[in-house]
Amino acid sequence: MAATSEPITTRRAGRPRDPGADGAILRATLDLVAEVGLSGLTVDAVAARAGVGKATIYRRWPSKEALLFVAVATLSEEPPVPDTGSVRGDLMELFAGMIDRFADERSGRLVVEMAAAAAQDPALLELQREFVDRRRRSGRGILRRAVARGELGPDVDVDLVLDLIVGPAAYRCFLSHQPITPDLLVRALDLVLAGLAGTAPEVDRSPGPG
Amino acid sequence: MAATSEPITTRRAGRPRDPGADGAILRATLDLVAEVGLSGLTVDAVAARAGVGKATIYRRWPSKEALLFVAVATLSEEPPVPDTGSVRGDLMELFAGMIDRFADERSGRLVVEMAAAAAQDPALLELQREFVDRRRRSGRGILRRAVARGELGPDVDVDLVLDLIVGPAAYRCFLSHQPITPDLLVRALDLVLAGLAGTAPEVDRSPGPG
Amino acid sequence: MAATSEPITTRRAGRPRDPGADGAILRATLDLVAEVGLSGLTVDAVAARAGVGKATIYRRWPSKEALLFVAVATLSEEPPVPDTGSVRGDLMELFAGMIDRFADERSGRLVVEMAAAAAQDPALLELQREFVDRRRRSGRGILRRAVARGELGPDVDVDLVLDLIVGPAAYRCFLSHQPITPDLLVRALDLVLAGLAGTAPEVDRSPGPG
Amino acid sequence: MAATSEPITTRRAGRPRDPGADGAILRATLDLVAEVGLSGLTVDAVAARAGVGKATIYRRWPSKEALLFVAVATLSEEPPVPDTGSVRGDLMELFAGMIDRFADERSGRLVVEMAAAAAQDPALLELQREFVDRRRRSGRGILRRAVARGELGPDVDVDLVLDLIVGPAAYRCFLSHQPITPDLLVRALDLVLAGLAGTAPEVDRSPGPG
DNA sequence: TATTAAGCGAGACGGTACGTCACGTCTTAGG
DNA sequence: CCTAAGACGTGACGTACCGTCTCGCTTAATA
Numbered sequence: 001m002a003a004t005s006e007p008i009t010t011r012r013a014g015r016p017r018d019p020g021a022d023g024a025i026l027r028a029t030l031d032l033v034a035e036v037g038l039s040g041l042t043v044d045a046v047a048a049r050a051g052v053g054k055a056t057i058y059r060r061w062p063s064k065e066a067l068l069f070v071a072v073a074t075l076s077e078e079p080p081v082p083d084t085g086s087v088r089g090d091l092m093e094l095f096a097g098m099i100d101r102f103a104d105e106r107s108g109r110l111v112v113e114m115a116a117a118a119a120q121d122p123a124l125l126e127l128q129r130e131f132v133d134r135r136r137r138s139g140r141g142i143l144r145r146a147v148a149r150g151e152l153g154p155d156v157d158v159d160l161v162l163d164l165i166v167g168p169a170a171y172r173c174f175l176s177h178q179p180i181t182p183d184l185l186v187r188a189l190d191l192v193l194a195g196l197a198g199t200a201p202e203v204d205r206s207p208g209p210g
Numbered sequence: 211m212a213a214t215s216e217p218i219t220t221r222r223a224g225r226p227r228d229p230g231a232d233g234a235i236l237r238a239t240l241d242l243v244a245e246v247g248l249s250g251l252t253v254d255a256v257a258a259r260a261g262v263g264k265a266t267i268y269r270r271w272p273s274k275e276a277l278l279f280v281a282v283a284t285l286s287e288e289p290p291v292p293d294t295g296s297v298r299g300d301l302m303e304l305f306a307g308m309i310d311r312f313a314d315e316r317s318g319r320l321v322v323e324m325a326a327a328a329a330q331d332p333a334l335l336e337l338q339r340e341f342v343d344r345r346r347r348s349g350r351g352i353l354r355r356a357v358a359r360g361e362l363g364p365d366v367d368v369d370l371v372l373d374l375i376v377g378p379a380a381y382r383c384f385l386s387h388q389p390i391t392p393d394l395l396v397r398a399l400d401l402v403l404a405g406l407a408g409t410a411p412e413v414d415r416s417p418g419p420g
Numbered sequence: 421m422a423a424t425s426e427p428i429t430t431r432r433a434g435r436p437r438d439p440g441a442d443g444a445i446l447r448a449t450l451d452l453v454a455e456v457g458l459s460g461l462t463v464d465a466v467a468a469r470a471g472v473g474k475a476t477i478y479r480r481w482p483s484k485e486a487l488l489f490v491a492v493a494t495l496s497e498e499p500p501v502p503d504t505g506s507v508r509g510d511l512m513e514l515f516a517g518m519i520d521r522f523a524d525e526r527s528g529r530l531v532v533e534m535a536a537a538a539a540q541d542p543a544l545l546e547l548q549r550e551f552v553d554r555r556r557r558s559g560r561g562i563l564r565r566a567v568a569r570g571e572l573g574p575d576v577d578v579d580l581v582l583d584l585i586v587g588p589a590a591y592r593c594f595l596s597h598q599p600i601t602p603d604l605l606v607r608a609l610d611l612v613l614a615g616l617a618g619t620a621p622e623v624d625r626s627p628g629p630g
Numbered sequence: 631m632a633a634t635s636e637p638i639t640t641r642r643a644g645r646p647r648d649p650g651a652d653g654a655i656l657r658a659t660l661d662l663v664a665e666v667g668l669s670g671l672t673v674d675a676v677a678a679r680a681g682v683g684k685a686t687i688y689r690r691w692p693s694k695e696a697l698l699f700v701a702v703a704t705l706s707e708e709p710p711v712p713d714t715g716s717v718r719g720d721l722m723e724l725f726a727g728m729i730d731r732f733a734d735e736r737s738g739r740l741v742v743e744m745a746a747a748a749a750q751d752p753a754l755l756e757l758q759r760e761f762v763d764r765r766r767r768s769g770r771g772i773l774r775r776a777v778a779r780g781e782l783g784p785d786v787d788v789d790l791v792l793d794l795i796v797g798p799a800a801y802r803c804f805l806s807h808q809p810i811t812p813d814l815l816v817r818a819l820d821l822v823l824a825g826l827a828g829t830a831p832e833v834d835r836s837p838g839p840g
Numbered sequence: 841t842a843t844t845a846a847g848c849g850a851g852a853c854g855g856t857a858c859g860t861c862a863c864g865t866c867t868t869a870g871g
Numbered sequence: 872c873c874t875a876a877g878a879c880g881t882g883a884c885g886t887a888c889c890g891t892c893t894c895g896c897t898t899a900a901t902a
Contacts, residue, residue, distance in 0.1 A: 843901080856887105859886095860885095863883105864879105865879075865880090869874100
């Protein structure tokens with residue numbers, strides 16, 4: 001039907017990119033960053049480890065930081081869109097993995113270094129923002145459903161609430177370096193929910209949909 | 211007999227370090243970091259700007275990051291120990307400056323980069339921890355006084371509360387890059403205080419820790 | 421079957437070294453050493469003058485001394501293999517250029533500095549030895565031909581004779597710093613040839629100094 | 631008599647120089663140069679080894695090279711003024727020690743390095759020239775006595791003869807690095823004396839260089 | 841006896857060059 | 872057009888010495 005001169009599978013001239021190279025490079029990157037950290041990571045080392053020329057890396061990603069961001073992205077699956085029936089349960093499920101990452105020494109350090117890299121490069125910042133926004137979108141959904149359910153008042157400051165829940169763990173990971181215990185999330189969450197209960201909905205006392 | 215054989219002002223042999231050099235170096239560092247950012251900062255440039263040999267810098271600080279930490283430390287005065295009469299007022303006063311720093315683009319970026327540096331170097335991490343702990347100590351005092359006053363229940367999780375208040379701004383500065391508006395602090399604070407009121411409820415009028 | 425599986429022009433993988441760089445570096449080296457002397461020669465300056473990165477230099481030569489040796493070697497053509505018909509003429513021709521180098525202030529100084537460098541580095545010493553040996557080989561040929569011709573007795577101490585001829589100029593260049601006049605070579609040569617005539621020839625059978 | 635206002639022992643005000651320091655410094659210099667060579671010699675190391683401040687060294691000598699020259703000078707006694715009755719014996723005695731120094735690997739290297747230093751600094755060159763001239767003066771005396779005795783013709787080129795005798799060893803030490811055997815001096819000497827016998831004196835019946 | 845001038849060990853000072861390393865680009869021959 | 876290999880120019884790194892300059896102290900000769 002379509003009289004398009006464009007072939008279905010766009011195929012540029014010349015030798016196609018080795019599809020195996022991408023994987024090898026990303027794998028090498030993750031291995032190395034685990035071994036020596038971001039600051040110790042060098043493109044030469046990635047190339048050597050992946051058995052690949054440096055140009056092959058630069059043809060795909062504009063900098064070693066971009067490479068790292070993509071490599072890390074391959075690790076992390078889509079954040080969950082939980083539906084336990086209660087805000088509390090949903091938010092717990094949503095943020096559990098994130099807090100774990102902050103808590104782990106190695107991955108926590110990596111997050112900080114990546115944040116620093118993103119702070120200096122708008123492109124990376126965009127990648128990073130997109131990344132955290134996926135979780136935020138899920139969180140917004142959770143809160144909106146809770147409002148719909150009547151669990152929360154209609155004028156909840158959604159973003160603030162989400163930030164309050166992850167904030168403590170983030171702050172400890174980045175700056176204060178106080179311990180990030182597994183119950184940090186619960187305690188923050190409960191205090192915030194208590195705050196929401198106390199502020200807004202004088203009426204609502206319902207325990208939510210059982 | 212002699213209480214101490216150690217003289218009051220221990221003076222090592224040899225020419226003493228030029229006390230003017232420290233200031234010149236730190237000033238040059240701050241100037242340069244403001245102009246070109248941490249990543250653009252070079253020890254050579256600092257030396258040149260300060261009119262000092264590179265060795266004079268390395269004699270004092272082991273790395274440009276350490277230098278930067280000290281330089282930044284010289285800027286920041288002791289965090290306030292406010293006493294407005296209310297937790298809310300006290301905490302507002304305590305954290306206002308901190309949130310401002312997160313909010314400002316340039317200084318925010320610097321905070322992130324410094325956090326990344328600290329994540330890689332235990333010595334810097336210690337400096338950083340000490341730095342944020344000064345504010346935390348002040349915050350703990352505020353909360354304890356509030357407990358004593360009966361404004362808060364006796365079982366407040368002090369550290370958690372403090373982390374909840376600064377957490378959102380920190381999180382936005384480091385990761386989500388959502389806007390850090392001046393009212394972010396107030397809103398977080400009020401929600402948290404509401405949570406505390408809801409948790410440790412109105413019943414409590416106890417005159418403080420007995 | 422195949423005489424050699426090794427290709428004639430061994431070509432390693434990767435980008436070949438820029439052949440122009442070698443020339444530029446060597447030229448810059450010679451220029452600079454002429455301007456500022458060996459001790460004033462710096463690798464940075466050579467790199468800058470040659471329009472080349474420092475690493476490009478260090479990739480080719482392990483030290484600035486090695487570089488200088490090679491640079492100087494490019495200047496000096498193969499020593500002559502004269503055949504004037506007489507030992508005297510041949511040796512004059514062979515050593516004239518060498519003595520000139522000793523005599524010239526600048527190049528004399530350079531020779532001394534290079535000798536000092538060679539004294540500290542076995543690799544350079546080998547280069548140097550090879551260099552002077554080329555002339556020595558020519559000299560040996562001259563003397564052997566003279567022996568064949570009957571001009572000299574068959575038991576001439578070839579190496580000693582050659583050293584005697586250049587020795588004075590070398591000694592003056594390196595240590596005594598007495599004038600190295602154009603006739604120094606002739607006079608040394610004539611005295612040595614006279615000695616050979618007195619020692620060896622058909623008449624003389626005297627048992628030497630008792 | 632002399633109405634000099636200058637005291638016999640010139641004595642400036644202030645604390646006199648520690649006479650022990652000179653010795654300690656020179657000793658440390660020689661030790662170190664033996665261990666690490668001239669190029670590895672540093673003033674800091676000399677000061678540390680001698681238990682002396684760097685300024686104490688620079689107060690006495692203007693550079694580490696000057697220091698070394700003086701240090702080496704303290705080792706070497708006045709060259710002999712031999713009188714064995716024959717030119718041959720006298721010259722042998724005069725130059726034996728010198729050739730030994732050329733022959734020894736370590737001291738030979740040092741001589742070359744010192745020559746290079748002298749080539750770059752007129753003051754050192756003067757020191758060096760003075761040093762070698764002492765031996766030369768002795769050699770001139772020897773030859774003049776030989777002329778007086780009739781052992782040599784009256785028109786001997788004194789300086790040339792001396793240079794011819796030490797030349798080979800010097801040349802081998804500095805440049806060709808061929809072996810410097812103990813008999814090198816004898817052989818050179820005999821050849822030169824043969825040359826002198828053949829050239830000059832009326833007694834001599836040899837046909838000369840044809 | 842008090843002052844003063846220089847020397848002392850120690851070590852910091854401003855410089856300069858070193859040789860290394862990683863960056864991101866470019867140039868080979870070959871697939 | 873891609874590939875592996877590896878050389879390229881750039882530019883910062885941290886180190887090592889240079890020769891000079893304070894420090895607080897000690898040691899004579901002078902006043």
